[in-house]
Amino acid sequence: MEHANIVIATLVLYFAGLVAIGLWASRRTSDNEDFFLGGRQLGPWVAAISYAASASSAWTLLGLSGAAWVMGPSVIWVAMGSCSGMLVAWFWIGPRLRLHSHERRQLTVTEFLAGNATGRPRAAIVIAASLIILLTFVFYVAAQFQGAGNTFASTFDMRPQTAVLLGAVIIMVYTLLGGFWAVSVTDTVQGLLMAVTAIVLPVAALVAVGGPAGLVQALQQQPPEYLSWTGGARGITALLVIGGALGIGFGTYGQPHLLVRFMALRDARALRQARAITIAWYAIVFTGMCVLGLAGRVLVADATNPETVFFTLTAELFPPVVAAVLLAAVLSAIMSTADSQLLVAASAVAHDLDPSRGKAGRALMRSRLAIVVIVVAAVLVALYLPEKIFSRVLFAWNALGAAFGPVVFLRLAGWPLRPGGVLASMLAGFGFSVAFYLLPNAPGDALERLAPFFIALAIALAARRRG
Template sequence: MTNNIWIIIAFGAYLLFMMLIGFICYKKTKTSEDYFLGGRSLGGWVAALSAQASDMSGWLLMGLPGAIYALGTGQIWIAVGLAIGTILNWCIVASKLRRYTIKAGNALTLPEFFENRFEDKYKVLRVASSLFIMIFFLVYTASGFSAGATLFSTVFGIDYKIALLIGVFVILVYTFLGGFLAVCWTDFVQGFMMLISLIVVPGFAIGILGGFDGAGQVYQEIGHHFLNPMFSGGEQLSIVSIISQLAWGLGYFGMPHILIRFMAIKNETEVRKSRKIGIIWVVISLTASCTLGVIGAAFFANQPLENSESVFIQMINTIFSDHLGIPFVGGLLLCGILAAIMSTADSQLLVTASSISEDVYKGVINKNASDKSMLMISRITVLIVSAIAFVIALDPNSSVMGLVSNAWSGFGSTFGPVVLLALFWRRSNVAGAASGMIAGGLTVILWDYIPFGGSTLATMTGVYSLIPGFAICAVVMVVVSLLTKAPSKTMLDTFDEVTANKEITE
């Protein structure tokens, strides 16, 4: 009971600090551009850590270590794919997307960028992309809520639904009040906490096991296949399985909550700084997360866990409460898991809110909406989306890994090729973008959710839906663009100006 009190104090201090940031940013949020992009004022450190923290979510500290703990190092290929995807996204997309969104009508959201980039007078791109954002982010946000509930339920022994309510409430407070600035500054803090937790806990665990020699003896008992990256769950991985895991890296090019950070960076100098920081952070974090899963298997070899995704939580409790007797420190490290969860859920809520209020309400329904009404609509949307995601997350058996996998594939397939071709292919046009986007999104829904003869295509083939979805989106966009009217002169001139690599500030 005493241990729980110290952990509660640590959690309480952390959550109050997050809400305080929300109140501070609330005073600085006056317009819709402030609420959605923070006035394009992000510095290098905040942009980098915010982008990566919002990217990784509870998956980094629960899903990935849990998969490796349960199945072995054959699950590291996802991390390898994500590291490659992160590097490519920062190196080839970040700077050009920022310049293009400013040049293309100072776009505040990804759907608005698509509309302006392709001179879409009929708003097909804005409406279609907004609908896909709402569909896939509901699943993604639910994964964050589910991970938070699992954390509270495991640590404090409270009912899953009550734990879910607590987590949703805190995320709502600072996202509702402070918008993008609050989300980015909380993500900045949370990014540091995630990294510290991932580095500290495995180090202590190795010490308790008697060093690497002691851990090595345990792995001999577990089985040599556990440490072989070509095996998963004792079975040899197929080429299809490895390619499917590596393909996670393709998802980065279509993630709205990551791309929006690129759009909000202050200038080109800060983009270059963010690139270095972001890449270093993600490589260290993914390596530490994989290491955590490996060490966790040795740490709990004699007492297997019922829920593999709780391995990090249980390691912290065992090390800092049972072995070292410093539960307050353990509580702070557990906040690193909460940080991972909150840093993604808040971003997803904000992007969904911006898509509905900026792209649907102002873009289609009320073009003359004032900033005051836009802020109100945005905040109401945050509440509604949270409520729906809460309902989806009510199932305590929801897999964080599974929910994230589906949403990740959806975004990567729907938006990834469209973003890349919009930035790098001069001949792309509105018909191609709309056709590709719809084809990619529907492919994922068909592949993952529609059964044929009792099984989905994902189950029958073992191929991750991001692969066919991304490929079909790209092919359809290219073919339709070539078969339809060429881009206008103004569109081509804008493309050439952005491609010239000149700093664009307004």
């Protein structure tokens, strides 16, 4: 009981700090440009850490460590896929998108996707993109709420349903208060906490197994397929496993809650600095979670749910106060993604789907009402349609990447795209993602992660303007 009380007290203080940030940010929010892009004045540290934290979510701390527990060394391909997508985004997409959106005063990713289209073609693109964002983010945010439920259920005697509702209310409150500034600053605090956790917990686990040499020696007792770099697969199947894992990187290019960070950066210098910080963060967190999962295989050999290995090791290796801080890191991962996605989904409802725009005050009110509606929908999905966090996040990630990624690449490359081609590409990318997700899994989920993106890319290329 004492442990539970310490954890609760620590988390209450942590959440109070997040709400205080929301109140501070509310003073800097007077119109939709402030609410959705922070007045385009994002600095390097806030941009970098908030991007990284929003990209990683609960699946990095819980899902990736659990995947390493199940997959062994072959989890490296999952980590490489995620990191390669980040590198392409920061070196190629980011500089171009920042300039493009600043010059055209584009406020949302949907406006960027619509480009110069007018009339009915533009309306069709905006409606399709907005609906894809709303449908996908409801399931994506639901996965974050599930992560919150798992966190509380694994720590003390609280029903997962109650935990889901509690996490949803906290996230909703500070997102409503300060919009983009609140989300970005709180994401920075949360991202730094995640990085510290990704150092402290894996190091403690390594010490517990006897250091790197002890870990290698213990893993050698595992079955040969666990130690394989392809999970025991061979030939074409091995290539599909590797290709499917690396294909996670393609989803990065179409994530609206990440792309808006580039649109909000204040200048090119801030972008270059943010890029270096993001790369360092990814190296720390992804390496740490892979090591944690491998060490967990030795220390928690009988785990019934690999996604709870993080909690088990936290409770076993640390005193209550430190464990509470590490649990706050999990909730940070959850909230840093959910709040960003709520904000983008709200922009789709309140800005993109409202052609008249209206007065600033009314627009902000619509944005905040949209957040409430999306939170309610995500809570219902989390409570009544439960699924593994890793699976649900990757579906949403792949669907957004396939729907928007090809158009993002071609538009930033200067290719003239027909509105009909843009619309067809988005619908095909999303539709095939859903179809392949519902079909039986191919080795490494290669079809689900690669085919929709390249089908959508081919459609967009075929429909480009010529001459």
